[in-house]
Amino acid sequence: MENGQLSHARVRPGGPSPLLLRTVREHRPEAGDISVLKARGTVDASNAADFSTALAGHIGHADETGEQLVLDLTEAYLACSDAVRALERATAFLAVSGRVLPVVEPRPHVRESLRTAGLPGVRVHATMASALNPPEPRPAPAPPGDT
Template sequence: MENGQLSHARVRPGGPSPLLLRTVREHRPEAGDVSVLKARGTVDTSNAADFSAALAGHIGHADDTGEHPVLDLTEVYLACSDAMRALERATAFLAVSGRVLPVVEPRPHVRDALRTAGLPGVRVHATMASALNTLEPRPAPEPPGDTH
């Protein structure tokens, strides 16, 4: 916008949008069970640690249940470097094991920040369909106490 004013998409009266997280689970014939963490709002210094913990928990739960974890950032604004570090903390163990977290439809500034950061545990997708197309079926986890 002109005169150095911020876009209304980034600013609302009273400050940044609160961060809201919601998990959606579904079964896809081509990939199996998928667990999508949908984030909405602003990730900033005040909530970056909570976002990181929630994302790590989401990934861990998906692993325990044999689901594919996916992160939907369609409606997220990353307000500071703490937000990027939160993503890095939550996905670092994926990179170590050669895996990545599909991240769907980030806004242009988020996509650019992810590209610049080069997080090895994250792969950005323009659409949910493209993210789901990269998933391979996972075997269901064995029930506890089941030994062969």
């Protein structure tokens, strides 16, 4: 399924579009080496497990190579709760280690599904720039009496 391969989902006229995952690797001066997994089509019960496996492998590869990872859902649909659970399974170890997978430009219904699910290993971004250059954390306020 990765690198431009179709999932095992059946293509039906008028039905959901097949899932296609493609990896794009590039170097950006402001962000270093990045690896973008672009999902196109529909993640549903028929291919959610394949999606989860491919995404987990992609995350593992990025960890090994030190690439910054981004999931691009611009052209993807999460058709059911199985799709959201697949994303949760693939990002679970990121959440445990306090890290997140940046997800960029999801369609409004996908963004709402992710917001509702509250996945701790996923952070949604409106643009690639915001995913690659998150804002600096604010300093903690000084305790009362400290000057």
